[in-house]
Amino acid sequence: PISHRRLASKFRKDVRNEHAEAHQWRIWRAKREAEKMKSTIRTNLSTINHVKPWKRAMQQRVRDTAEWFQHEQAFRDWRGDKHTAILWCSGTMGAGKTVLVSNIVAYLHVARNQSDIISYYFCQPDLSESLRARNILGSLARQVLETQIEHAKDDLLVSLHDNSQDLDAADVVDFLVSHLEAEKTYYVIIDGLDECESDDAQAISRSLSRLCDCRLTGLKVLCSGRPELEKELFRIHKPRYKLSLTQRHTGPDMERYITSTLDQCLEVNQLKLNDPTLVLTIAKALQERSDGM
Numbered sequence: 001p002i003s004h005r006r007l008a009s010k011f012r013k014d015v016r017n018e019h020a021e022a023h024q025w026r027i028w029r030a031k032r033e034a035e036k037m038k039s040t041i042r043t044n045l046s047t048i049n050h051v052k053p054w055k056r057a058m059q060q061r062v063r064d065t066a067e068w069f070q071h072e073q074a075f076r077d078w079r080g081d082k083h084t085a086i087l088w089c090s091g092t093m094g095a096g097k098t099v100l101v102s103n104i105v106a107y108l109h110v111a112r113n114q115s116d117i118i119s120y121y122f123c124q125p126d127l128s129e130s131l132r133a134r135n136i137l138g139s140l141a142r143q144v145l146e147t148q149i150e151h152a153k154d155d156l157l158v159s160l161h162d163n164s165q166d167l168d169a170a171d172v173v174d175f176l177v178s179h180l181e182a183e184k185t186y187y188v189i190i191d192g193l194d195e196c197e198s199d200d201a202q203a204i205s206r207s208l209s210r211l212c213d214c215r216l217t218g219l220k221v222l223c224s225g226r227p228e229l230e231k232e233l234f235r236i237h238k239p240r241y242k243l244s245l246t247q248r249h250t251g252p253d254m255e256r257y258i259t260s261t262l263d264q265c266l267e268v269n270q271l272k273l274n275d276p277t278l279v280l281t282i283a284k285a286l287q288e289r290s291d292g293m
Helices: 002-045 051-060 073-080 097-111 133-144 146-151 154-163 169-177 198-212 229-233 247-267 278-290
Strands: 085-090 116-122 185-191 219-225 241-244
Touching (some): 002 133, 002 146, 002 154, 051 097, 073 085, 073 219, 073 241, 085 229, 097 116, 097 185, 097 219, 116 133, 133 169, 133 185, 133 198, 185 198, 198 219
Parallel strands (some): 085 219, 085 241, 116 185, 185 219
């Protein structure tokens, strides 16, 4: 009878819909579980916000300053080196190392190749947790492995999840090394290590040596700090390339900074002068007192 055929057809349609709904639910559940595992991996590695201090340093930079590194042969050779390469950026306190390094990070992002992976970390003197070796290394590892984490699935996702748990500083480096890819170029940038306690700085030193021992062809390490930190940080692998913040570099930048700041103060009436030519006198006095810093 027609009524039975209709009922049978409706039944088969309902079964197909139920199967489709169950299939979609399983897909949704699998995606949810995968996203939960990825979130756990990231948390296991680091909960530090590495972007905020970089943006803060960039906001301190005046336009057309901290760009001199692009013309330095040491920087160019460091980028072009086909082997593991370390660039040491040194300067006295207040010389502008953090602003310089923040702009180097920005430059590398703009000039990056498709195979470049850029990781960076800015130590924050006002946040003690940011000065721990475990947190510094964990943040760098999370950044380096972010693409792998995001696209991981099945056995690789489970492996990353299980092996990222309860890691100390040395474990983080081993975990990172085990997932590095030969065809990639890795930039590892750390600013302000002289803010760390000696034990943490030594742990970072050992970790950098471990990375350099991987013999990756595309590993680029950049660290910044006061000159006296160099010997402590690079006991085994010495920096082949160096940038020093000297008066030759900082003088023109300081002149631009002072001029820009005074112009802004005049524009918003924070500084009022009866004689506009006095601004030149003020700028000159500030520059002389700054001594390039």
